[in-house]
Amino acid sequence: MADFLLAAAGLVLAAVALGLVRILRGPSDADCIMAAQLLGTGGIATLLLLAGAMSTPAAVDVALILALLAAFVSVAFVKGADSAKADGA
């Protein structure tokens, strides 16, 4: 079972890493933050799968922190986009 969970973790991580190509292509800022959002969610799934595969429950705590920080990233982006627009940039 551990082997399967490890393989699934690798697959999810590879899929999400592939999605980072969107950051290179753009075109808008929103597309870049979407790829980062996918990386956040994929990272949570990978950590949960690793916690199951290697029986390290602490990895679930790391996943919880990542979920919190990934939410803050996008909120910070939207706040930044708003204030940039207010400055006329």
Added chain:
Amino acid sequence: MLDALTIVTVSAGAFFFLAGTVGLLRFPDALSRLHALTKADNLGLGLVVLGLLFQVEGPFAALKLIGVWLLALLAGATVTQLIALTARPGGRPE
């Protein structure tokens, strides 16, 4: 039996992550890419957590996994609305 359930649900979750990536790379405009992203967020992570629930021992560990998923759902739903407001063609409404 429980292992088989885990394999089916975790595989389905990984498939949704793959679909989310493909959608993010292939869809033509920002809003449809956002649509693909939310599928990976909600279904992908949800199915992975569901699959792992069959493997944990004790109700506390299970509740923690569900807590992670609920936080990701709440954050994903909120953040997607915010990004969509920024990405919509007419810009953000006043």
